[in-house]
Amino acid sequence: MNSKTIRTFDPDLPIHLTFEEQDWHILAEYWYPIALVRDLTEQPTSTLLLDMPLVMYKMGDEIIVAKDACPHRGVPLSLGKNDGQGVVCRYHGLRFGHEGKCNRIPAHPEHKISERFNLKTYAHVERYGLLWCSLKAKIGSIPHIPDMPHWDEMEFQQLVCPPVDIQCFAGRQLEGFIDVAHFAWVHPDTFGDPDDAEVPDYKTTETANGFSADYISSVGRYPIGEVQRGEAGFQWLRHFEVHLPFTATLTIHFPHGTRQVIMNAASPMSARQTRLFAPICRDYDKDLPVEDAYAFNLKIFEEDRLIVENQKPEYLPLDLSIEAHFPADRSSSMYRKLLRKKGFSPLFAA
Ligand code: FES
Ligand SMILES: [Fe+2]
Structure with a gap:
């Protein structure tokens, strides 16, 4: 199937869409697992959810899920490495730490960093050993995750x-x-x-x-x-x-x-x-x-x-x-x- 490339810019939509746009908008309301929690590390890894490229990385116990595109020139952050203070973009060295916030612009070390440089992050929650994510849920809202009978019972x-x-x-x-x-x-x-x-x-x-x-x-x-x-x-x-x-x-x-x-x-x-x-x-x-x-x-x-x-x-x-x-x-x-x-x-x- 060929993807339909969006001609008008919408930051919330994936660039290459394989779904009908109307279906995508309904699907994006729901929560889906995107990784095993045990597989996540400080180092960035990429995945795809509903055509949206995502990057996942940890800062201590915090998990960050964000669009896998540098706000500067669109290079995937998953190409970079976490130096302990954040994930460093391969192209111009911008670094993204807690909550996906940009904490360094090497070309202008003295400038105050505008919010425009923060990563676009997504709501996520851990359940059943999985990391669940929703592209449309508000960060901090109550996640709507399917029930798994008996998961929390002692004898299981x-x-x-x-x-x-x-x-x-x-x-x-x-x-x-x-x-x-x-x-x-x-x-x-x-x-x-x-x-x-x-x-x-x-x-x-x-x-x-x-x-x-x-x-x-x-x-x-x-x-x-x-x-x-x-x-x-x-x-x-x-x-x-x-x-x-x-x-x-x-x-x-x-x-x-x-x-x-x-x-x-x-x-x-x-x-x-x-x-x-x-x-x-x-x-x-x-x-x-x-x-x-x-x-x-x-x-x-x-x-x-x-x-x-x-x-x-x-x-x-x-x-x-x-x-x-x-x-x-x-x-x-x-x-x-x-x-x-x-x-x-x-x-x-x-
Ligand atoms: S594209 Fe990431 S720092 Fe420029
Ligand atoms: Fe089967």
């Missing part, structure tokens, strides 16, 4: 999987996460059962932030650790909570009463690039190496990659007449309807 262990980059639209990825008819076909080597492809009827319920779905079925293999015990006849409950636009949690109720929650937070870097963040909590297998859980999870997402990177059209048709649907698609139809209700384009994001 928290794991934060390394992010996975997928070349697809976040809406297509999220829809794959809540799709219950593909387990037998895409995941026979992990948790799906190729001999159990039938999807029992299930319900969806609209909620304040999206909808929930309770899917009860006998499909359940979990070939690592404690819940390996496959038992004929048991039923698994998969409880999904979808938080629009691109986050969902899945709580799996295992046969012996143990639970695992996985959050699928698809962060839209652009209309065709998604960085997937997946915090997990569980009340079993707490002594196993976390790397085993990371590897298992990665294997599942790699199985999905083949599908989601090849779907056509690449956008998510919110106009339900464009693709064919069967009853097991109840969740995806609900997802598309609710996105449309939010005002997103019928061809989202073409």
Whole structure:
């Protein structure tokens, strides 16, 4: 997809936009994860959120998230280094420290520094081991972050999987996460059962932030650790909570009463690039190496990659007449309807 270059200057919009402008403005109201907190250091690193290049760096315990462009001549700050007092721009040495404020202009050491030289910073907050950011929220306002069931409970262990980059639209990825008819076909080597492809009827319920779905079925293999015990006849409950636009949690109720929650937070870097963040909590297998859980999870997402990177059209048709649907698609139809209700384009994001 070619990006649409904005011809009139708007400092709040990315220079290269891959979304329809109207969709971008709605999307920019929401919060998305942009990094693992444990990966952040003093040194600047770059990322992309909704086409906006961002730089992240630390000053002591403070995290700064700013537009990755020097206010002087637009050079990415992520090319520079933090000298302890701030990130030094590679071009003319301007330095940016606490709150993204410029604290040095080497060409004019005696001049008072105008506010025009401060970085454009963004609201952010740490939650579930992730750094969440909103391009439109006011700094200091209450962040609107999706809930993760059980994360803060004593008996649950928290794991934060390394992010996975997928070349697809976040809406297509999220829809794959809540799709219950593909387990037998895409995941026979992990948790799906190729001999159990039938999807029992299930319900969806609209909620304040999206909808929930309770899917009860006998499909359940979990070939690592404690819940390996496959038992004929048991039923698994998969409880999904979808938080629009691109986050969902899945709580799996295992046969012996143990639970695992996985959050699928698809962060839209652009209309065709998604960085997937997946915090997990569980009340079993707490002594196993976390790397085993990371590897298992990665294997599942790699199985999905083949599908989601090849779907056509690449956008998510919110106009339900464009693709064919069967009853097991109840969740995806609900997802598309609710996105449309939010005002997103019928061809989202073409
Ligand atoms: S472009 Fe950054 S200091 Fe000039
Ligand atoms: Fe999948």
